[in-house]
Amino acid sequence: MNKDFDTEDCYTVEGKLALPYTYFAGRVGSSFITTIRDKKKILGVKCNACDKVFVPPRQTCEKCFEEISGNWVELKNTGEVVNFTVVRYDDRHLPRKAPFILAMIKLDGADTPMVHILEGIEADKVQAGLRVQGVFAEETTNTILDIDHFEPVRAQQKIT
Numbered sequence: 839m840n841k842d843f844d845t846e847d848c849y850t851v852e853g854k855l856a857l858p859y860t861y862f863a864g865r866v867g868s869s870f871i872t873t874i875r876d877k878k879k880i881l882g883v884k885c886n887a888c889d890k891v892f893v894p895p896r897q898t899c900e901k902c903f904e905e906i907s908g909n910w911v912e913l914k915n916t917g918e919v920v921n922f923t924v925v926r927y928d929d930r931h932l933p934r935k936a937p938f939i940l941a942m943i944k945l946d947g948a949d950t951p952m953v954h955i956l957e958g959i960e961a962d963k964v965q966a967g968l969r970v971q972g973v974f975a976e977e978t979t980n981t982i983l984d985i986d987h988f989e990p991v992r993a994q995q996k997i998t
């Protein structure tokens with residue numbers, strides 16, 4: 839019950855929607871996805887005015903309002919966990935069966951985090967600062983899931 843709107847004979851009902859949808863990815867979003875799909879590379883855009891690097895890329899800088907969509911920078915597929923959550927319910931629109939981890943991951947060289955699936959580690963072992971790497975999908979879905987997931991960088995593995 840919402841005290842701002844509810845009265846004796848009229849009240850609000852709290853509900854929940856799960857809607858499949860399509861959207862237009864635009865020039866910037868489309869290039870981001872097709873470059874992951876075709877070249878297995880992750881692109882960001884850099885604002886020439888403030889040097890901020892956005893991943894996922896965007897058309898304008900949120901700070902300067904400069905047009906930045908053409909200023910592509912190629913990033914490594916490594917980065918670190920900024921924050922995370924564990925999804926504990928199943929839904930046909932979710933990319934994995936529960937439970938699974940969704941993490942905000944800031945790629946090396948990026949100033950903004952992207953959300954993606956984190957695998958290969960138990961949730962109680964995940965901490966901010968955990969070094970992770972993206973694993974590209976074998977088959978394309980023409981979505982951000984062309985990066986299949988991120989996983990911890992193994993200690994003996996050399997980052998190039």
Ligand SMILES: [Zn+2]
Pocket residue numbers: 885886887888889890899900901902903904
């Ligand atoms: Zn800027």
